[in-house]
Amino acid sequence: MADESVLRDAIREIADQLCLAVDGRVDFVVRSRVADIEVQKLVVLINFLLDSANRLLEAQEAQSRSLDALVMERSALLKATWDTLLDGLVVIDAEGKILATNPAAEKLLKAPQTMVGHNIREFMPDPQRSEHDGYLHRYQQTGERRIIGIGREVEAQCLDGERIPVRLAVSEIVIDGQRRYVGLLRDIREERAQLERVQRERARAQEASLAKSRFLAAMSHELRTPLNAVIGYSELILEELSDGFSVQNSRKDLEAIRDAGRHLLSLINDVLDLSRIEAGHVELRVDAFDPVALTRSIHSTLRPLVEKKGNRFLLELPETAVQIQSDAGKLRQCLINLLGNAAKFTEAGVVTLRLGWDAAESLLTWEVVDTGIGMTEAQLGRIFEAFTQADDSIERRYGGTGLGLTLTLQLAQMLGARLEVESQPGQGSCFRLLLPIALPTEA
Amino acid sequence: MIRILLAEDDAPNRDMLRRRLERRDCLVTPAENGAEAVRLASAQEFDVILMDVAMPELCGWDAVRELRARGCPTPILMLSAHAFAEEQQQAAFHDVQGYLCKPLQMDELMQLIGEVTAERGETPRVTHD
Numbered sequence A: 001m002a003d004e005s006v007l008r009d010a011i012r013e014i015a016d017q018l019c020l021a022v023d024g025r026v027d028f029v030v031r032s033r034v035a036d037i038e039v040q041k042l043v044v045l046i047n048f049l050l051d052s053a054n055r056l057l058e059a060q061e062a063q064s065r066s067l068d069a070l071v072m073e074r075s076a077l078l079k080a081t082w083d084t085l086l087d088g089l090v091v092i093d094a095e096g097k098i099l100a101t102n103p104a105a106e107k108l109l110k111a112p113q114t115m116v117g118h119n120i121r122e123f124m125p126d127p128q129r130s131e132h133d134g135y136l137h138r139y140q141q142t143g144e145r146r147i148i149g150i151g152r153e154v155e156a157q158c159l160d161g162e163r164i165p166v167r168l169a170v171s172e173i174v175i176d177g178q179r180r181y182v183g184l185l186r187d188i189r190e191e192r193a194q195l196e197r198v199q200r201e202r203a204r205a206q207e208a209s210l211a212k213s214r215f216l217a218a219m220s221h222e223l224r225t226p227l228n229a230v231i232g233y234s235e236l237i238l239e240e241l242s243d244g245f246s247v248q249n250s251r252k253d254l255e256a257i258r259d260a261g262r263h264l265l266s267l268i269n270d271v272l273d274l275s276r277i278e279a280g281h282v283e284l285r286v287d288a289f290d291p292v293a294l295t296r297s298i299h300s301t302l303r304p305l306v307e308k309k310g311n312r313f314l315l316e317l318p319e320t321a322v323q324i325q326s327d328a329g330k331l332r333q334c335l336i337n338l339l340g341n342a343a344k345f346t347e348a349g350v351v352t353l354r355l356g357w358d359a360a361e362s363l364l365t366w367e368v369v370d371t372g373i374g375m376t377e378a379q380l381g382r383i384f385e386a387f388t389q390a391d392d393s394i395e396r397r398y399g400g401t402g403l404g405l406t407l408t409l410q411l412a413q414m415l416g417a418r419l420e421v422e423s424q425p426g427q428g429s430c431f432r433l434l435l436p437i438a439l440p441t442e443a
Numbered sequence B: 001m002i003r004i005l006l007a008e009d010d011a012p013n014r015d016m017l018r019r020r021l022e023r024r025d026c027l028v029t030p031a032e033n034g035a036e037a038v039r040l041a042s043a044q045e046f047d048v049i050l051m052d053v054a055m056p057e058l059c060g061w062d063a064v065r066e067l068r069a070r071g072c073p074t075p076i077l078m079l080s081a082h083a084f085a086e087e088q089q090q091a092a093f094h095d096v097q098g099y100l101c102k103p104l105q106m107d108e109l110m111q112l113i114g115e116v117t118a119e120r121g122e123t124p125r126v127t128h129d
Helices: A004-021 A037-084 A103-108 A128-142 A189-242 A247-278 A291-307 A328-344 A392-398 A404-415 B011-022 B034-043 B060-069 B085-093 B106-122
Strands: A088-093 A098-101 A152-157 A163-175 A178-187 A287-289 A312-316 A324-326 A350-358 A363-370 A418-424 A428-436 B002-007 B026-031 B048-052 B076-080 B098-101
Touching: A004 A037, A088 A103, A098 A103, A103 A178, A128 A152, A163 A189, A189 A247, A189 B011, A247 A404, A247 B011, A287 A291, A291 A312, A291 A328, A291 A350, A328 A350, A328 A363, A328 A404, A328 A428, A404 A418, B002 B011, B002 B034, B002 B106, B011 B026, B026 B034, B034 B048, B034 B060, B048 B060, B048 B106, B060 B076, B076 B106, B085 B098, B098 B106
Parallel strands: A312 A350, B002 B026, B002 B048, B048 B076, B076 B098
Antiparallel strands: A088 A098, A088 A178, A152 A163, A163 A178, A287 A324, A350 A363, A363 A428, A418 A428
16 A cells, blocks of 8 residues: 555546546636545546536537427427418318318418317218218328329319319328328319410411301302303304304393402402401591481482382481481492392382481481391391392392391491391391480470 | 303393393393293203302202203303412313303303304204293
8 A cells, every 4th residue: 555645636636637638628617625535536527517617508409409499490480481371271180170270271272270179071062062071081191192192173162152173282201100291282273274375366266267268169159150250251253253252142141240350349349448447447537417317318319229129218207307427329329229138129119218316225227128128037047248148149139148137237336336246038028227326305 | 053051140230241141142031030940941951051159049069960961952151250279170070061251252152152063063952841
């Protein structure tokens, strides 16, 4: 056994070394004046342990502080996203019970703060409603996916029963061994409506293009028939001339050429009028005028034409004159077209031009009534189409381009007027032009 | 002489074509519509039928169907003012031997008449009542 002083020195030496070994790493919190080596060893050890514990705690605190910051940052981000996302978010558990919804989902499904706790199938229409439990169960058993991770367009049913198309995307998450499903619902009503609008516009454009093709085909047909006469008769006359025939014999043939040529001209004029109206190149010229005076003037202008086939031409007018604002020229054109038809299809009968007004209804009404050949229901349905007359033989028997009523209808529409027709085969026809207009009570 | 049945409802065009065909040694029987054409072709024998398409009573295509249903073997040439493909394609669905657009070219018409009547000369005729 060494003597005490040697022992004390030894203790100090060891303690110093220990202190050196942990220098800068250990703050001595606990000290002892007992110069016993065992005691000093204990002191160093305690301090080392304390220090280590402190360091560990500090490190943990720092880590936890940054973790907290991270969690807060993420939470804030999630909350902001959750609250402001325009798509609906719904979290459900493995049974379909709703655990959370964002404001957009509640707004979309018209269920303010009432969705949590309910089953998601309550927001599905049948048959999905009754199939959903089975579907969820099957997925959990077999992994067979229909929507999860795939997404599809489905119908959602709002709390008030309204069904709306949505695009649904679903993700699966597992928390503490529990499956959760996060569904994102996107309202696609606007998208659908847009799509339908585009499809409708496309169909309209196709229909317009088809109508244009039909019009062209019909026009080509209508031009070729008189052209066939013009060219054929001209060639016939030339052939006969080369054979030494006299031109004197060709009189009737030349008349046929002239008639066909005139028909071509009226056809081209009508087509041009029609295309000018359709292209919007015809403008309304609104002026104040007296419709009674206008109607009287049309009656006297068309009298020779209407009375040519032994018809009586009657005029019925209100007693007082008024002033209205409209396009007198276009009204005149409409009425002349209608009277021209009446004269064409009536023989030894009566054609009546009648003007009446209804101040209460603010309506001026012209009627062109004839006792001519009339039309069947089926024929009435076609008469306003370009190049169609009541029947194919009409043109041969009565002439005309088949564009008169199409033009009249277009003009009437420009004036804001309605064109109506009633007819009975063999009894006659009545065309009515109704012009809504503000009428002064007396003029 | 080639015996021709000419069905055309437009009087000036019918008379003009009749006279031009007669100048070319044809014997022309005119018909004013499809129904009359069917009546005449069922009662008399012709070497060729010229048939307008747009006619009242019975249109050209309906007249063709009716004639073929009755067993009429006479070659038929369609004459039409319809110049668009859709109408011409009708020819493929009917037993007709040609389709010509108005305004007609006489050379073309006479050549086609020559071709269809020559073909008929080579094959034995099927008679019908």
